[in-house]
Amino acid sequence: MWNWFQKSQKELEVKESQVAHLIAAKNVGKPVWTPRQFDQLAEEGYQKNVIVYRCVSLIAGGIASVPWEIHENGETLCAHPLEKLIRAPNPNQALARFMEALSGYLMLSGNAYIEMVQVEGEPLELHLLRPDRVRVIPGISGVPEAYEYRVGSFSRKIPVNPLNGASTILHLKTFHPLNDWYGMSPLEAAAHAIDQHNAVGGHNLAVLQNGGRPSGALILPSGTLTSSQRQALKEDFRDFYQGGPNAGNIFVLEGEWDWKELSISPKDLDFIEGKYLSAREIAQAFGVPAMLVGVPGEATFSNYREARYHLWEDTILPLLESIKTELNRWLVPCFASQGKLELTYDTDSISALTPRREGHWNKIAQANFLTINEKRQAVGYAPIEGGDRV
Known part of the structure; x- marks a missing residue:
């Protein structure tokens, strides 16, 4: 046992980066908190913003629609434990x-x-x-020592092998320039x-709740009302004339009082264009063409099909x-195989990539230096008799 421990320590020292231990110098054995609150980002950015919801739905729905396959030495396996x-x-x-x-978690939290x-x-x-329930516990070798999963006052630590980083937890993360342990969400950018x-949407909702028009000014003769009477008059006006149900009510004025509507309007302040x-900008952060989220006037792509492509x-x-490369690194080695086992996906079934397939096939068809069977092999078909000629 002692010899094995010494050997493991030597292997760890040999394979360790010269600066890896500096990354976790102050936090070894202690959970590192995520840089932003995931629940707040998800509530404000995803649940209350239709553009973010649409962007995440497009990306996550696209990934969910792709069929996955198991290949061993280039052949597709249909009855395999991994499949x-x-x-x-x-x-x-x-x-x-x-x-x-x-993919939704990856987009919303990084x-x-x-x-x-x-x-x-x-x-x-x-x-x-x-993601908001998981904390990374840094290790001295520059890889996590463990992952802590916490729900309320209950927590559990899942260990990580310090030699090779193997664990029953796979952490997928996007690039973060200022954090060594967590990824950066497009929501942050x-x-x-x-x-x-959200502010423009809230403003437009408030305008509608106030009767669909901006507030005005009630002009009174000077010295006719006390402060308490003026406040009571404002409250009466709010109760009888403000809000959607009161829109269009008859406006009654007495004596020398006058009502003057303010000239500021949402159009003057250019709220609608600011919202677009x-x-x-939100669509750009997620890498989604603005045409696909319903922004009018977006003419970057000639048509909807090109935008989807x-x-x-x-x-x-x-x-x-x-995602595929991480699953092949983490999950596939757990299954014994006689050859090269690989988890992959079928891009030929993706209708949005039809232009790319058509261009690829046209290029192969026009190659006059390839035989018929070489062309058939390039597009995934079996050879035919007499096809070994140009």
């Missing part, structure tokens, strides 16, 4: 809902956590953990635009590739 696990990760979720929630449930070393279930968009501008090409596919 069964991916098809139904846990009793409460199928693959589509699992991937939708995974972090996503998957817990692997094993029986005798074989993975049987995969569960998603809420779009926070000011989201606040502006903030919507474009760029959404997949620039945003969804890179995120999908990142």
Whole structure:
């Protein structure tokens, strides 16, 4: 036992980065809190903002629609334990809902956590953990020492192997320039635009609640009312004339009193255009063409089909590739295989990528230096007899 411990320590010292221990120098063994409150970001940015909701739904729904496959030495496997696990990760979720929630967490918090449930070393279930309940406990070797999952006053630590970083927890995170342990959410980059968009929406709602027009001024003869009478008059006006149900009520004035409507209007203050501008900024932060979130006047892409293609090409596919590589690094080695086992996805079934497939096939069809079977192999078809000629 002592010899094994000394050997492990030597391996750790050999493989350790020269500066890795500095990252966790002040926080070894202590949970590191996330830089922003996930619940507040999710409430203000996702639950109360239709643009963020639409952007996350487009990305998460796209990832959820992609079919996954198991390949071994280039051949597709249909009856494999990994294929069964991916098809139904846990009793409460199928693959589509699992991937939708995974990408949603990644978009809203910049972090996503998957817990692997094993029986005798074989993975049987995969569960998603809420990002706001997970804390990273830094280790001295520059990798996490453990992950702490906390619900109320109850908590549990899931350990991490200090030699190779192996754990039953997979932490997916986006790039964060100022944090060593957590990712950065697109919500953080779009926070000011989201606040502006919500503020404009709140202002327009208040205008509608006040009868659909801005407030005015009641002009009285000087010295006719005391302060208490003036306050009582304001309250009476608010009760009888303000709000949607009171819109259009007859306005009654006596004597020399006069009502003058203020000239400031939402159009003068350019609220609507400001709302569209903030919507474009939010969509840019998530990598979604503004045309797809319903912003009028957006003419960056010639049509809706082209906008969908760029959404997949620039945003969804890179995120999908990142998820695939992490699952191949963390999950696939848990299954014994005679050859090269790989978890991948089928892009040919994605209708939005039709222009890319058409361009690829046209390029192959026009290549006069390839044989027929080489062309068929390039597009995924089996060779035919007599096809080994140009």
